Amino acid sequence: MEKLVVVGNGMAGVACVEQILRHAPKFQITIFGDETHVNYNRILLSSVLAGEKSADDIVLNGLEWYEKNNIDLRLGVRIVDVDPIAKTITGDDGSVTSFDKLLLATGSMPLIPSIEDVKKDGVFVFRNLDDTHQLLERARPALKAVVIGGGLLGLEAARGLQIQGCDVTVVHLMETLMERQLDPTGGGYLATKMNQMGITVLLGLSTTKVLGNGHVQGVEFKGGGSIPTELVVIAAGIRPNITLAEKAGLEIKRGIVVNDYMETSHPDIFAVGECVQHRGVCYGLVAPLIEQGKVLAATITGNKGPTYEGTVLGTKLKIMGVDVFSAGEINDKVDGSEVIRYEDPSLGVYKKLTLKNNKLSGVILVGDTGDSHNYMDWLRSQKDLSAMRRQLLFPDSSADTGLDVAHMSGNETVCGCMGVSKGAIIQAIHEKGVCTMAQLKEHTRASTGCGSCAGLCQSLLKAVAPDFQEDTKKTICKCIPFTEDTLREILRSQQLKSVQEVLDIYGNGFGCEVCKPALSYMLDMLWCGDHDEDRSTRFINDRVHANIQKDGTFSVVPRIRGGVTSPDELRRIADVAEKYNVRMVKITGSQRIDLLGVKKSDLPKVWADLGMPSGQAYTKGIRMVKTCVGTDFCRFGTQDSTSAGIELERRFENLFTPHKLKMGVVGCPRNCAEATVKDIGLVGQDGSWQVVVGGAAGKSVRKADLLITVETTEQALDAASLFLQYYRENANYLERTYDFVERLGIEKVRKETIYAPDAMKAALRDRLRKSKAHSRDAWLERDDPQTATQFVQITPLQEVLA
Amino acid sequence: MSNEWIRVAYCDDIPLREGREVVIGNRSIAVFNLGAKFLAVDNRCPHRGGPLADGIVTGDNVVCPLHGWKIDLQHGNVQRPAETPACVKTFATKVEAGMLLLEISELASCPASTGHAAVAEGGSLETSKERPCEDLRFS
Structure with a gap:
């Protein structure tokens, strides 16, 4: 059996090996990777940095995959030399490995601009999992961070750091963010959006020097200005990693030159991915790697025939709340180009299509990328659009709903990253019996790249798979x-x-x-x-504002905001307990006092004697806010959690919610009031609050997801308000936040609350305010009952002789 | 057996589609206003004794607030869980001069239940044939 050695354990190399394995077994395969991780999805590193995914979540092929396919995996070994005549390679561990065929999938390296003192401690690149872990270790709330580079990667890194609480500034050399994908107007919309999210954007600035004594303390710009910072991330671009290819004597320009069969200038050395240059182009995205891998697999296994013709690139920015899509020709000054444009500054939506001879040549979408699929298809197919000129900017209002799957042709691409067509998915469904998303991912690899096609895949499964398990709402x-x-x-x-x-x-x-x-x-x-x-x-609880017990009596829980009471209140509670023969007085897990065993007819009198508002412990509504003592007394406290908790409770109390809603506010990460397992939690840190949502410690136990980190208490309360109203409006009845957040995904929740367009946020706040204005303490019905017999037991109108 | 009609409440005091507890002697009875008629049953769920008067009305049934047993108010039999032989006693009702009357045959103990229904004020009293409730499960 021939020996195939692959240098590079990244997405391109392994995807190509996957394709090779589909042909008849021919090779004994060895893969070298200089990282110590198995094959993972590099595109999703920004999601790891943003805390949306864990390192395990982004693994593409686990160790068992290598074992199953008899692949000898050598991790942590960097190949430093190649001898094209003896056909051997040498690792940095001194090992020499011979090959019959060599596949270079060495990817690219971060481009480090010439900046003085760039090697200082605190300066990072953002390229692999180790970089990501290092950044996560350093990132903490209120840390000042500078990202050099306002391209795709830089913006994603900035967003990830900001979610970790850092105070982030993006410094970009050009006047337009993502200038390779956007025009100045689109870049402007994007910059506005980044600013709204709390990320500072500085344009047209060349960074010349890293300041600081040993550790970074600032960056200096051409012309003399500077800003202080404690962390620098360089994301100024990438360049193909061609060191080995040079040593092998291959033809090289910017990258390793390959022809349409993916052959290099050496008959037994091949190359794939970001390290190659094909027809003058070096690609830095996933889709081309996959297409190249398929062609190369055919060539290398002796099935030479298919050719790689280049890829029409579509770029999506993976920042929740900032939808950016760009594809095709960005320059609209080309002769014969027509430009069609739509802008809505208050919604932050910008669309620009460039047409040539009634065919789409370029697209830029900011703020609304729902139709990107249509446009990508028009670009690839070069469809004549003259008949649809009126609908170009809004081609299909049902685009997101999945209805458009039916209109797609069989060879239309569903998953742009992995190059999976509608036909391939249908084939997998019919031939392999695929009926779940997990199976679809395994068999076709669809939706394992950036994941933005998950909705389409889901609708396709639903439409075609006979055994598809309906998981839509009933x-x-x-x-x-x-x-x-x-x-x-x-x-x-x-x-x-x-x-x-x-x-x-x-x-x-x-x-x-x-x-x-x-x-x-x-x-x-x-x-x-x-x-x-x-x-x-x-339900009876909401008719009489108390919680029915097994014997038909009720429990009474007065509101004690934030769990803070007073001697006077405690005295009244004690008096009430005696006067009405309350069977048990219980301190609850929510820092409240429960009076159990009260007769329905006594309820109004009990409330009047207590002189406290309803604690709503009986309803599907705002229950309570549990707090720790915070800065007032605790020597570890970093935030005034009691005041914040009382205010939070005051703002939301008396509102109904789809299911009960419990909150917690803690003054430091020791989490004494367990805020991270509440529906809404505020976790205080030095100088900031983390707002967490979707936690649970009941029938289910779930750690809450981080919604956002903010500086002030008011910002934290606002983020909590947006989430609360969004939950109120979109959850199913009896759906707790932990199911709701899990069903939607925290990314979607963020996007539609804290990162929603200002107009939407204002509307959420407004409706919450209206509801709050209409709500009132339910126990006031003691003096103003809904009906004359709301709390009474009826005695007959006539005397009855027993 | 001597039957007695007792004036228990003004109809207005029992809100539409709600129940109220009426205590007659030592007996707790749940009366319901179903719009076109009033129905009355023992205020005690055959499951764990839950107060049926506090339940949510669905059609001619009430759902016990404790564990969700569903009781047919016309006949007193248990609709849910299915195939439950237990039943609650029903009482005939009628409306006169804006007042609701219940027919109480014996206050201390009650034999097999009867199916009775009162039509709204001004209508004629309609009394269904007396049958043991167990049979009704199969009808």
Whole structure:
């Protein structure tokens, strides 16, 4: 068997080996990787930095894959020399390995601009998993960080550091961000968006020097200006790693020159990926690597025939909340070009299409990339667009909903990164019985790159796979045959305000114990409390504002904001407990006091005697905020968690939510009040707050996801408000935040809350404010009951002889 | 067996599609306003004794607030869980001059339940045939 040695264990090399393995077994394969990790998805490093994925999440092929395919994997060995005549390579460990065929997949190296003192401690590049881990180790809230380079990678790095709480500035040499993909207008929209996220962008600045004594303390610019910083990330671009190819004497220009069969100038040495130059182009994205790998696999296995013709590049910026897409020709000054443009500055949306002879030649989308798929297809197919000139900027309003899968042709690409067509997916479904996303990923590799095609893959599976497990939302119950999303839409558009009305028109007229409370919630939420409240549709707890117990009595939990009470309140609670023969007085896990065993008819009197508001411990609503003592007393406290917790509770109390909602505020990462397992948590740190959401410590235990790190308490409360209202409006009834956040993914939640366009954020805040204004302490019904018999037990009108 | 109609409440005091507890002697009875009619049953779920008057009404049934057993208010039989032989006692109702009346045959103990329904004020009283509730599960 011939010996194939692969230098490079990255995406290109391993993807090519995957393709080679699809041909008849021919080689004994050895792969060298200078990193110590198995094959992982380099594109997703920015997601690791942003805390959205772990290192394990981005593994493409685990050790078992190498074993299964009898691949000899040599990690941590850098190949330093090659002898093209003896056909051997030498590693930095002194090992010499002979080959019959050599595949160079050495990728690229970070381009380090000439900056004085660039080797200081605290200066990093962002290229591999180790770099990412180092950055994660250094990153901490309020740390000043500078990213040099405002391209794709630089912006993603900046965003990741900012999510870790750093105070980030992007310094870019050019006047336009991502100038290789965007025009000045698009770059302007992007810069605005980055600024809104709290990232400072400095344009047209050349960094000349790293300041500091040993450790970085600042960077200096051409012309003399400087800014202080404690961390520098250089993301100024990449250049093909051609050192070995030079030693092998291959033909080299910028990269290793290959022909359409992916052959180099040496018959037994091949190259693939970012290190090659094909028809004058060096690629730095995934899609071309995959296409090249397929061609190379055919050539190297003796099935020479397929050719690589270059790739039409589409670039997507993977920053949640900042949608940027660019493909094709950016320069619109080419003769015969027509430009079609759309801008909405307040929404932050910019679209520009460049056409030539009624065919698409370039696209730039900022703020709304929903149609990128259509455009990519038009670019690749060079479809004549003269018949659709009116719809070019808004080609298909149903694009995101998955309805467009049906319109796609079989050879249209679904996964741009891995080059998987609709036809290939359908084939896998039919021939391999693929019916889940996991199986689809395994068999076709679709959706294992940047992941932006996951929605399309899902709809395709749903449409084609006979055994596809429906995981879309179900209807609430049999009484009313709509999903909750649809129902909300119906109620909104039809201006329905009472549960019975909804049931009469859209349901079976009766409703049940499942749909009635759900509809009550929806109406309350949709109309911000201004609906026709019908208590018959509420569970007993929400009719009498107390929690029913197994013996039909009720428990009473007064509001003790932030868990902070007073001797006076405690005295009243004690008096009430005695006066009404309360069977048990219990300190709850939520830092509240529970009076158990109160008769329904005593409830109004108990509330009056307590003189405290309802703690809402009985409802699907805002429960409480648990706090630690914070800076007031704790010697470790870094934030005033009690004040923040009390304010948080005050702002949200009395609101209904899809399911109960518990919060926690802690003054330091010791997390004494367990904020990281609450629906909403604020974790104080020196100079900042982390806002975390979707935690749970009940039937499920889940650590909350980081929503955002902010400096001030007010910013933290605002982020919490945006999340709360978003949850109120979009979760299914009885869906806790931990299911909600997991279903949507924290990236989507961030994108639609804290990183939503200003107009959307303002609308969320506004609706929350309206709901809050309509809400009131439920225990005030003691003096103003909904009905005369709300709390009473009826005694017969006539005397009855027993 | 002497039957007695007892005036228990003003109809207005029982909100539409809600139940209320009426205590007659030592007996707790749940009365429900279903719009077109009033229905009354023992205020005690056959499962764990939950207060049926506090349940959510669905059609002619009520769902116990404790564990979700569903009781048919017309006949007193358990609708959910299915195939549960237990039942609750029902009481005939009628409306006169804005007042709700219950027919109480015997206050201390009650034999097999009867299916009765009162139509709204002004209508005629409709009394269904007396049958043991167990049979109704199969009807």
